[in-house]
Amino acid sequence: MILILLSIILNLLIVLNYKKISELLDIYDYPDKIRKIHSKKIPLIGGIIIYINFFFIFIFVIFIPDFFDTNLKSFFIKKSNFINLFLISSLIMFMGIYDDKKNLNAYLKFLILIILTFFLLKFNNDLIIQSIFFSSINYEIYTHDYGIYLTILCFLLFINASNMYDGINLQLGPYFVFIFFIFIFRLELYLFSSLLLIPLFIFCCLNYNGKIFIGNSGAYFVSFLVSSIFIIQNNFTSKISTEEIFLIMSMPGLDMLRLFIYRIFKKKNPFSPDKKHLHHYMIKNFNTRISQVYIFLINIAPFCFYQLYESLNMIFITLAVYILLYILLFNKKTKDVN
Template identity: 25%
Template sequence: MIYLTSLICLIISILITPLVKKFAYKIGATDRPNQRKVHQKIMPRLGGLAIYISFLIGVLILRPQDEFQLAILIGSAIIILTGVLDDVFELSAKIKLGGQLLAAGVVVLGGVQVEFINLPFGGELEFGWFSIPLTILWIVGITNAINLIDGLDGLAAGVSAIALITITGMAMIKGDIFVVSIGLIMLGSILGFLFYNFHPAKIFMGDTGALFLGYMIAVLSLLGFKNVTFISLIVPIIVLGVPISDTFFAIIRRIVNKKPLSAPDKSHLHHCLLRLGYSHRQTVLVIYGISAMFGVAAVIFSQVTIWYALVIISVLLLVVELFVEKIGLIGENYRPLINFIRGILYAPNVKK
């Protein structure tokens, strides 16, 4: 029944996206081209509404049961409302952040919190009151990370789909039926929308979609890996390696250049690949491939011993460092930072 519901969500998403496209034009939810954007014509940007409607229908059909279900649905409604208002009226960064904090707060009050972790060599680390800000920081951070990579046709939707495949697959291994159900409902809804969103896109997901996908991925990853071992807690970070690393380097750029964290720029991963000569579609496919690599690494990481896990982490950090330097994601002005990271990675080898 779960797989059938996912298929139904995919079909519904395909059917209603054209209706959402017409609605977006009607209410003025459009994205106009400018110097920092890749598209060259006015585009409707309310596509995330189609994903959300398909998702709700899937939940009504399957009715997955969990103590956190109501809080998640209320939070998703808040995040969707925030996204819709931004797509129509272009809200300020503070108001958008307020909506994200409210949605995250609802989930936390509903009981979704990382309260403790089991340490690798024995013992338990209790977070106490810090569990609330840590959980909110994770949800808001991942929500914005997905929003930041939404710069090319099909990019955010595809990366989110790959992350959901990984999270759902690991939930299957653990026997977590609720996460599997919600994950497959989300996956069907996204793939149906991607039919219209892949290059050349006929509609953008807008903040409505990017914020919703980020919020749901953040919450599902918490449900799958909260209150576990320190090593297991790293798994969702690996799964979301592409958006997290892109956000990390974006923050560094803006701090060094003394710009607000919400300031846009054209130095994200997809911008760098485009400057290297990759086409729009090739750039998206390359990032899909990198996301899939992180997904596979996360699955392997979750199944090995602590020492093998540390080896995997070291290799991934080395790959990220080399890739960042190769494509110029940071740039020559940040050479001291690159050397610092390299020193950390290679220090153990030097000591030997």
């Protein structure tokens, strides 16, 4: 309880001084009237706020006796596993900050993420996916010597999907809030998740009216952390099934897959920015507030429906619903234009 109180105080201080922090770091998203339609420069410090709280946890792990054993050992197994995860995720965070300031080449970012993830897996063998178990059909696939490559691929897919999914206010923030609530109730990561939920709530409050954005740094860092937690639990607890993980990640993943296919078909760079994302079609058909509600509902719906209907078919149903949703939004937008 004392740690939660200290975290709340820390985050309130950050909120009261977020403009000064932004000026100190000089990280802003500038409007271009094409894709970035906000009217003024917006601080890209949402991810930094969340990272400060993760650093807060790291300090307690290092300097408070028994903190790790009491709060984190049941999940992270060894203190060195948590420290390695912190160090690599910090490097990813700093890469994201540099990207926010200097706009790194997409292929260079991709290569850096591969290298950093590879080093994490070399130091943390516990993070390598050993098998994939589909509980609804009682079938397990073993990765054997290909586990490290599959694990790197999973990290890259979710990190890039999350970054591409960050399009309008209250799109990515509430999605991450939803995931950390799952970590609390399904994985029993009470203190760890709570200490990250507090800054996520703070971010959502400031992001509601566009006062700050999460930035590439935040999207990379949080998605990397989320991916790590999903993989650890897959290897050791399996309290969240493979089907559920897919459904939780389905909307950002499917939107990225559709965009990649579209861009490749149009002979474009798959990482090139455009206005073909799901949220772009949403805000062309509805106002921003309604779009935010609809996007949040479609983020949580696949996982929620799986709790009622535990079947592998939910994956195919989710895919079909996404395709139908895209067709309906695209056709409605096209008719409105005509």
